[in-house]
Amino acid sequence: MAFNDDEKPPASNVGSTKGLVTITTPTYSKDAAALTADEVTAVVELNATSSTAVREGLDLVVVLDVSGSMRGEKLQSMKRAMQFVIMKLTPVDRLSVVSFSSSATRHCPLRSVTQQAQxxxxxxxxxxxxxxxxxxxxxxxxxxxxxxxxxTTKARTPNVFLMSDGQQTDGDARQVDPGNVAVYTFGFGKDADHALLSDIAKKSPGGTFNSVPDGGNVSAPFSQLLGGLLTIVAQDVQLTLTPKTDDPRDLDTMTVAPGTDYTQTTDGDGVITIKFGTLFSGETRKVAVNFTLLESSDTDDYDAPLAEAQHSYTVQGAVQNQTPQDILINRTANPPAEDAVSGKARTVLAEMARRQHAGAIGEAREMADGKKLEDARYKLSDAQNALEDIVLNDGEKLVGMLRAELQQLLDLMETQELYEAEGRPYALASETSHGRQRYAARGGDMDAVRLFATPRMDTYLEQAKKFEEDPTAPLPSADDDVKEEMAANPIAAISAPIAFYIRVAIQALQEIEQLVAPSTK
Structure with missing residues (x-):
């Protein structure tokens, strides 16, 4: 099957590609490591710019279930949601519509979404x-x-929306390899094969599974992912961690902590490469790295080099390799007590707690799938109690959403029937959201759990609510949204490149300082 008849769109917004994705200074689970053998966890954080002035063009294929079970209000709700999607797209974006029942039909090629195309x-x-x-x-x-x-593929991101309300009757969609295409799946109603749709999303880079309960509208979850896809600022984002093995040597082992769901490789020299796929404007990716330290021969305090972190990404068709940054930890004969951690250290502990929280949801789902509902509820209750031990200066919003997520899932596990209808899809959506550090619609109250949502997603959620109330009302396009954001923050478009050049200057000064300063080790 080959088409090769996609329309050629105008070029997407072109601007400075510097500083669109940056690394923040790593934070650690403790403020200093001992001179004796020790362990420490560092969180390396990648941040995408909040500006949407420069973005990749969107190639979106929507795959819509039109089987017999979609008759009536489900079909009408899906059609309203698609009207919202079409009205938000611009000529830079391309859309193709595919429907399926017993077989599939491509209704149009990838069309540049001009006024006539709309x-x-x-x-x-x-x-x-x-x-x-x-x-x-x-x-x-x-x-x-x-x-x-x-x-036409340069500076364009391929994505698929796949929506279904039922069980597959022919073929096995799990056997399909999406390659480098992100697939976002939507399970509509209690009869959808949520586990299948979750598996499909997990096989793709960056894709998520989203739950739409019976009676729910599709506009809201569609709008959330669209808010991300229309603000993709970088593709092929990856992080390389190179262990420091120079003599004298502090590092014994380096491993990436579990809790995320990205493609990861380790070569023969211990260099770890993590691939994230795309990043939406305002998104963050946190990588937790566990370091085991050797006993030091020094007796004085010093900064020990553990690894080098370097990230790269593609934007507007060009690869951007960023300046490597050292991951250093202070080693001292008098490390602070475990109960005297700083605010920065607490943010690392909170991130590790979030990962444990996500793991507990996965374990509880497996218990409930095995008809062990009480065990599942105990597991979630234990996770709730663990959240009480998190002490943060400014992280109450995160903890609040984690608590709301657990409570909602507990409520959906009151009975086995309720769990299978709504609890399982809620848990599956939560798992893919935490694993990808990307927003996913869990069903239920979308305002309560906004984990990983970006500012544009928040805007689109409000627009989708108004659209559902009155689909005939005017709806701003994605270009209108950019203009509004620029008016609210005029320097946003230049803040990323300015910050980039400042960081480069600081790093250059630090390197000069190291060259002229006497060695302290």
Whole structure:
């Protein structure tokens, strides 16, 4: 299956590509390590710029379930959600519509979303009719063929929205390899195969599974992911961690802590590479690294080099390799007591607690899937108690959302029937959200748990609510959203490159200082 008939869109916004993704100074689980053999965890954080002045063009293929079970309000809700999507896109973006029931149909190639294309695309969606079985694999295969056949790919990001409300009746969608295409899946209602849709999303780079309960509207979860996809500031984002093995040597071992779901490789020299895929404006990726330290032969305090962190990304078709940064830990004969950690150290402990929290949700889901509902509830209650031990200066918002997430899941585990209808999809969405550090709609109250949501997502959620109330009201385009953001913060577009050049200057001064200063070790 090959198409190769995608329309050529205008170029996306071009501007400075410097500083769109940056590394913050690593934070540690303790303020200093001992001179004796010791262990420490460092969190390396990648941050995407908050500006949306420069973004990659969006190539979106929506794969819509039009099987017989979608008749009635489900189909109408899906159509309203698609109207929202179409109205938000701009000529820089391209959209293709694929529907599936017993087989799949591509209704149009990737079209640049001009005003005329919007009219045509709305007519395509309005004309969809529900009938037949549920061949999810056929729909996904067709969408990936559309993307594989693109003639224009530079500075463009390929993405798929896959929505279904039922169990697959033909083929096995788990066998489909999405390659480098992000697939965002939406389970609509209690009869959807949520586990399958979650597995599909996890096989793709950066994709998430999203839950839409029976009676819920699709506009809100669609809008959230669209708010991210229309603000992609970098592709192929990756972090390389190179262990310091110079003589004298402080580092014994270096490993990445579990709790995230990214592609990770380690070469023969112990160099770890982590691939994140795309980053939305305002998104953050935290990598926790465990270091085991050897006993030091020194008797005085000093900064021990443990590793070198370097990140890279692609934007506007060009690879940006950033300046490496050293990961250093102060070693001292008198390290602070464990109960005397600073605010920075507490943020690391909070991140590790969040990962344990996500792990507890996964364990509870497996228990509930095995009909051990009481054990699952005990596991979630234990996780709630663990959150009480987190002491933060400015992290109450995070802890509040984690508590709300656990409470919602506990409520959805009151009975096995309720769990299977709503609790399982809620848990699966939570797991992919934590694993990818990316927002996913969990179902239920979308205002209570906004983990990993970006400012544009918050804006689009409010727009989607108003749209559901009155679909005929005017809706600002993505270009209008950028203009509003720029008006509210005029220096946002230049803040990232300015900060980049300041960091480069500081690093240069530090390197000069090291060259002229006498060695302290």
């Amino acid at each position: 009219t045509d695309l709305k007519a395509i969606v309005d004309g969809l009719v529900a009938n037949g079985g549920t061949n999810i694999k056929a729909g996904l295969d067709t969408a990936l063929a559309v993307i594989a056949g693109r003639a």
